[in-house]
Amino acid sequence: MSSPHSHSPAATSIAVTALSYAWPDGTGVFDGLQVAFGPGRAGLIGVNGSGKSTLLKLIAGELKPVEGTVRVSGEIGYLPQNVTLDTAFRVDEALGIAGIRTALHAIEAGDVREENFTVVGDDWDVEERASALLGELGLGHIDLDRTIGEVSGGESVLLRLAALLLRRPDVLLLDEPTNNLDLHARQRLYAAVDGWSGVMVVVSHDRELLDRVDQIADLRGGEVVWYGGNLSAYEEALAAEQEAAERMVRVAESDLKKQKRELADAQVKLARRKRYGQKMWDSKREPKIVMGARKRAAQVSAGKHRIMHEEKLTEAKERLDEAVEAVRDDDEIRVDLPYTAVPPGRSVLTLRELRLAYGARVDGEFELRGPERIALIGRNGAGKTTLLRTVAGELAAVEGEATPHVPLRFLPQRLDVLDDEATVAENVARFAPDATNNRIRARLARFLFKGARADQRAATLSGGERFRATLAALMLAEPAPQLLMLDEPTNNLDMASVRQLTSALESYEGALIVASHDLPFLESIGVTRWLLLEDGVLQDTPAP
Template sequence: MAHPTTAVLCTDLGFEWADGTVVLDGFHLAVGPGRTGLIGLNGAGKSTLLRLIAGELTPATGTVHISGEFGYLPQDLTLDTAQRVDEALGIRAAREALHAIESGDTDERHFTAIGEDWDVEERARATLDKLGLGRLDLDRTTGELSGGEAVLLQLAALLLRRPDVLLLDEPTNNLDRHARSLLYQAVESWPGVMVIVSHDRELLQHVDQIAELRDGTVTWYGGNFAAYERTVAAQQETAERLVRVAEADVQRQQRDLIEARTKLARSASYGKKRSVQRNDPKIFAGKFKRQAEETAGRVKGMHTDRLAEAKERLTAAEEAVRDDAEIRIDLPRTFVPPGRTVLHLDRVRLPYGAYADLELRGPERIALVGRNGAGKTTLLRTIAGELAPSAGEIGVPVPVRYLPQRLDLLDDGRSVAENVKAYAPGAGDNAIRARLARFQFRGARAEQLAGTLSGGERFRAALAALLLADPPPQLLLLDEPTNSLDLASVRQLTQALAGYQGALIVASHDVPFLRGIGITRWLELDGELRTVDTP
């Protein structure tokens, strides 16, 4: 039975996909009051867990209990484009009843439809305004909304319902910087229970506790994401110190065992020699030999047991150290001298009408920011040569590579190694494999088909293909690279870019990531391209 303060209770939960892949087995979770950030590596089962809690999936075993009403915002949100805004908000029937009563129709069914919600329109408009959607007409259809606006509209619908428990799955994925700030405020002011699956570090700064799903179990950390990082860093420092202590103990026990064996061998040789010199009777010689062997066995057993125990302690210490593989690469062929022109935009007019002037020299790192729909992707595609400008001149005198949001540059039917080789046809198979190993694609992983990769793995493979290309890029364009990446993958991307020595333009709303990769200039696209201060 759920504790009075438990809002969500999962007991002995089990779930597997149709192909037999086990996601959860004997899983337990108890979520209490406040805002909980649910984090974990890609593939850990976070979204699946949220779908199980929301009733979208049925567990094979176990139960899910939610105290009160719940609302759920899925990651892959689809809206009926013919639907009206008030219908998407779930208030159309109440509005129509309210208007009917105002027109003099006193039918009982109108009062039933309204219930106690006489200020439904005022609340709806206030909620929309709070989320930056105040311009929306309640009678218009949702067909003209952007992806980010659709997310905010669905969130507004949930806030209007005022559920006891709110479940959000990657709510900031399609939101621009301004929309994200509005969502952060909504999360901060939420009075009920909230469970948020997210890789957005800024969003996770607004939670009360972190629940990390790892290897099928949840570990709880009090405080926001910054507190979580401090705790994990301290734990890892302790774990790594214990590994060093355990390694030293194993080496010491190995030395002791070798020394004991050497001493016993010498003692046995000396005893045999003395027995021969004394001309001991065979019966006594045999007795002495058995006694020596028994003593040797006990001594060897003692040291062997100590060594085995030391190895067990080492294994336990190593298991406590997180194995979120790091990327360490050196890409000297991407080097750009400081004064070299990398990109020149002269009054370039983009297909939708915005203008861009830009001179980029040397290994600068540019952050391209702006609202959704401002044309950031269009600008990157124009620089990459995928789109022609409506006017102006573009000069890109260095090799350029573009990584789109869709990651569709990989051939799903080919292996990771084959995809990378397609970008560097002159490189030998051994060279390709050696380079891929630095991107954590070792052995059989390099032969894995691109179509079977997880989101984080697919991004890493695509990035490897571009950075290892021939010729290597001296201008790299990245479009929202951290979308849908788990926190470990974002860290790996940051590490990979540390080895990149060329110029970089990154369109992103992820300010902590941008700061982490050493941005040198911030540009905002809003009708025209202009330099802005660091956020």
């Protein structure tokens, strides 16, 4: 672990000083946060709800701090997590160069008014730069004069990124930029990140992206701790830290036991002394005044002795608490549920001559059997979500049939399964109306909603908690799902939540279909079959 960053004032591009921020309902996010970002690429990581996106918004000026200051040297470019573009916009408007192009074309047509030259400034090659940049980002097919129309989510992200890069900002803030990007688009974004020479702060759970940064800023408990190197180097350093922290817990536990033993031994000795003193008093072997003085001295000594051991015990407890605090809580979800198992060979899903809304299709017959684990991959806009929604019964097929043969559940990208006004326990009860409250709570504990956490309203949950609650509601539903379909499940999940999801899916014994662009995640869940949806057709494919 490196020491917290210390840049010279000239090199510091972002300086956050004594920053405090709370949500309108009074929930605190930061209290006196200090952090500085200098030249280079920093990966900002932390558990869901730790305030990563909020910090980027505060730096970008989209939110105002309650107290403290944010100073940024130079122009900021900010790519938010959820990008939406007006479909009526022309591409040059989305890129922010429409005014310059109009002035350029006017000058070329002979209009030499001063205001046209003022608008163009030094940007005479803006059209060439824009076209070249679109080509680099895989958007060469999109003409500058075209209206955006129904571009896919991934193309929206890349267009916004192109707009930022054209402005050449000094500081680039990226919030989960690879969400909704297909494998090809991700490679384009990685190349743009590799070629970036200014200041970059990127919030992401994407391993491949975070392995391209120069340093990791770990936001935890309202403070930032810096680690030199990329995500892999951070994980190695953290593992060593955690091993040392766990050793300290063992030492502190041993010390606590020793102090408890010593206190008990001291109490036994004091009790013996007290009995001996009483015996001497009763037998009146010494003058009363001598015995009285001895008794008072013994009481003072006993009091000091007891206080010393109690202080040592208190100190040992505090050391143990500190040691335990340093060990991260990486609880894992357990999903060893009855009735989800699917025997090998059992027919789970049949798709036959299927024509989907928006054009995709499944030719012939497709059969899913037994506890297969299928990765559904393909470019943005290929129809993966449409296929899953059709199988789930949310969309009608244009032709053909999609027939599930077992109970199934579908986890959508938007996580809109929960009722925001209901608690986590109440949401689960909606899916399992016959289950007792005790049974629901016992099951929820397996999804890390223990005690009062099960009584949180869904609206108050962080992204990772909401994901866990949604997964719990679907998995604990009755009848238990023997086919689970997940659409981009790792979007917006922090590293710990992705690990929890992976462990949950490892212990799930049913069939699985996962649509995702996150290759490391797909490899980690033991995919047995890869399906590619390309040019509107679903087909088996080798692992990428």
